[in-house]
Amino acid sequence: MPTTQADIAMSSPLRAVSMAQLFYDRVAMTPDLEAYRFPSDDGWDSMSWRQTGEAVRRLAAGLLALGVGSEDPVAIASSTRVEWVLADLAITCAGAATTTVYPTTGAEDVGYILSDSGSVVVFAEDEGQVAKLRTLRDRLPALLRVVVFDSRPDDDWVMGIQDLRELGDRFLAEHPSAVDDSVAAVLPEHLATLIYTSGTTGRPKGVELTHSCWTYIGMGAESLDILSIDDLQYLWLPLSHSFGKMLQAVQLQIGFPTAIDGRMDKIVENLSVVRPTFMAGPPRIFEKVHAKIRQTIEEEGGIKQSLFSWAFDVGRRYDDVRLAGGSPGSALRLQHAVADRLVFAKIRARLGGRIRFLISGSAALSPEVASWFSAAGMVILEGYGLTETSAGACIVRLDDPVFGWVGPPIPGTEVRIAADGEILLRGPSVMRGYHSSPEATSEVLSPDGWLATGDIGEIDEKGRLRITDRKKDxxxxxxxxxxxxxxxxxxxxxxxxxxxxxxxxxxxxxxxxxxxxxxxxxxxxxxxxxxxxxxxxxxxxxxxxxxxxxxxxxxxxxxxxxxxxxxxxxxxxxxxxxxxxxxxxxxxxxxxxxxxxxxxxxxxxxxxxxxxxxxxx
Missing domain, CATH: 3.30.300.30 (ANL, C-terminal domain)
Known part of the structure; x- marks a missing residue:
């Protein structure tokens, strides 16, 4: 019988066996609901979960036809786009493991990642990525084929994604249950994702994350009860990063649709069209919005600047009372209603007008920026995690926001502070180790499962965590x-x-x-x-x-x-x-x-x- 939080999380009947099964379950539960929205020549196109399931099935069958087997590494070198998601799901349903490669990674590091991982197939975004791979071909004997998203080359080594679909169709005609059998064979402890940490120094290390890591993250997010199937996510984050992958797991668990476009210069424009209910990003994106609006108002000066300053003074006083558990008085409520109509509603409109909350992660968010967004009616939930914890460990609760803190751990995760102030984490989201590097693994992961994060922090009386800095910084x-x-x-x-x-x-x-x-x-x-x-x-x-x-x-x-x-x-x-x-x-x-x-x-x-x-x- 489970006795700890981690045991309870691991044994929950709501938890899928694997990410492949989680995807199959999602398609079966809500086949006709929207799954993904993506830019096209005519604006935005959409696909349902049923359509997504069929597209993934064809690609997964194509991978099986190429000889991809259980836990074989298959890489993706692409920016964030819907094809990235389909390729990742296809790799998952083929029982293989996704190896992520940032599209900006130089040829030397790409060669290292593909060689160290032993990747057998690479999904490449365009001819630029293919050209990089051609220079490495002699160094990558395990790499059987390259599948390119944006072209259809006639090559013995490079094939178009449509070629892979057609290969999958032929394979399914001969082996109709092949993908279903592959999904059924995936176990919780099987490798799902191999993410090479970008690292601030030294060679990148391959973080091995199992299916159980991601299904736990999805279940943990659902347990927070802040998202529902009626939400709409705008996703621009690099899917090569664990933060983006985490959001995929959460989407499969809960079932909300996601609008995908990785072009950073299109974020503000797209938000006004997509009108999402939530969006995640690193602090830099929120800093830019904050600075842009403040700079514009300061340059206009006069009455507009005075009104802006007054509104945010009201907003912060209103927040102070509300966050302390009190009820703002009638005069303050009236002032806040005026400030909201004249200032805050216009700021929210720039982000689509429907944002319920925002999520910040990957680095520290300024309490000043968090307070500013909260005053404007868009609370930022700051979270904390590492690639080594599947990007998830702690997050601020929507009903208990506190600026400058990253909240308590998600259910099933344990946090403690070492004698020297270092944050230690343990739970189902922690990696199984660094790929082919037991020495590096033993340096950060204790025999009883505690991960040394390299971050310094403190825990308050409510169990909320605050990060003060990186230990090595x-x-x-x-x-x-x-x-x-x-x-x-x-x-x-x-x-x-x-x-x-x-x-x-x-x-x-x-x-x-x-x-x-x-x-x-x-x-x-x-x-x-x-x-x-x-x-x-x-x-x-x-x-x-x-x-x-x-x-x-x-x-x-x-x-x-x-x-x-x-x-x-x-x-x-x-x-x-x-x-x-x-x-x-x-x-x-x-x-x-x-x-x-x-x-x-x-x-x-x-x-x-x-x-x-x-x-x-």
Whole structure:
């Protein structure tokens, strides 16, 4: 008889045996409801669960015809699109394991991932991805075929996705029950997904996640009772990342439809058309919305800015009472109704007008940004997890939001704090290990199942978790003081409308400095407001007005941190950090050591010339 939360979660009758069975069950339960919505030449097309089931069945049969077997790795190298989902489900129903490859990954790392995983087939988005694979062919003897989404080549090694469908049709004509038999053979402990961590240093490690990891995540999300089959998700996150895969598992468990488009430059435009009820993303997307609206209002000034400031003052006071468990008085309720009609409803309309809540994960979200969205009537539920925990471990509850915390663990997951402050996690979502790396596995995973996350945090009396920083990112100054850079960086991006990235540096130094990059769209908007419409990014970065605004934000941050944490000097780079340069991970986390190494001369200059009392630009 189950005796612990984890045992109860594992033995729940609501939990499918595998992701393949979960998908089959979803198709059987709601065949005629909408499953996916995706952009087309005529706007947006849609497919039902029945249509999805048929499409997946044909592709899965094609994989079986190619000789793909149980737990064989099959890779996907593509941006987020509906074909990614169909390929992933087909791999799952063929009993194989999806290996994810970011489309921006360089050829050398792609070669490593495909070789280390032993991938036998690769789904490639387009000819660009195929060209990358051709250069690696001699190094990948296990790779039998490449299936490309956007073309239909006549090749002995590369086939179009339509070719795979037709191959599947022929296979099913001879073996009608082949896919059904494959789905029935998948067990909870079988490998479902192999995700290579982008890592801020060193070679990526392949995280092995079983079917039981994902079915637990789906069941855990359903137990929170915040989503229903009537919701509509807008999904743009990279499906190569565990955060995106987690949302797929939740969708299969609950059954809501999902609108898919991975083009980041289309998010705002699509939201007004799709009108979703929820959306997930990393903090950067919410920071950009927050900064864009504030910057626009500040530039307009006058009555609009005064009204905006008044409305958010009302909204925050209203939230303070409500979140404390009280009931706002009649005067405050009236003021809030006016603020909502004149300001907040217009902000919500920019995100489609139907958002019930938003979900933030993959990095720390500023409490200031969270409070701003909440005041506008769109609460952000901040969550916490790692690739090694199938992206899910904790999430803020909708009925108990608290800014700056990531909430209690989902049912079945345990959290504790080690003696040195490191967060430890245990539960059904934890990986079975790193692929072909027992040494690396034993470094983070104890024999009794506790995962060392590498994050530092604390737990409050309600069991809610707060992340304070990454263990390896803690900075020790030459004076022996420790600085946690993440809270400083998060605060800066919340108060500086122009900010894109900031990296605080102080290791072995006697004071802290920072490298700052600016958001291209925000910079263009600033330039337009100041009559600088034909000025490029680098020139705008050097403009005294831009420097003054960034400097003011640094001083604001300095007023809110300890004396030894204050940023004494900074430099604004004349370009942003990018994934392609290796300075950011594909999930938009800063590779701190790469940045510090690349810009070592810039950092050194702030210690060679700056005095501790100055803030130079």
């Amino acid at each position: 803690l900075i020790k100054t030459s004076g022996g003081k420790y600085i946690a850079p993440q809270p400083i960086e998060v605060l800066f991006k919340a108060v500086c409308n122009l900010a894109s990235q900031v990296v605080v540096h102080a290791e072995g130094r006697n004071y802290a400095t920072a490298l700052v990059t600016l958001d291209a769209d925000a910079l263009v908007q600033w330039g337009r407001a100041h009559g600088l419409t034909d000025v490029g990014y680098a020139a705008l970065v050097a403009h005294p007005g831009v420097h003054a605004q960034v400097s003011a934000s640094v001083e604001h941050v300095n007023s809110r941190v300890n004396r030894w944490e204050t940023v004494k000097d900074f430099r604004i780079l004349d370009h942003d950090l990018t994934v392609e340069s290796g300075e950011l991970t594909p999930s938009m986390k800063v590779r701190r050591k790469v940045v510090e190494s690349t810009y070592r001369p810039v950092l050194d200059s702030m210690y060679a010339t700056a005095s501790q009392g100055s803030t130079k630009t």
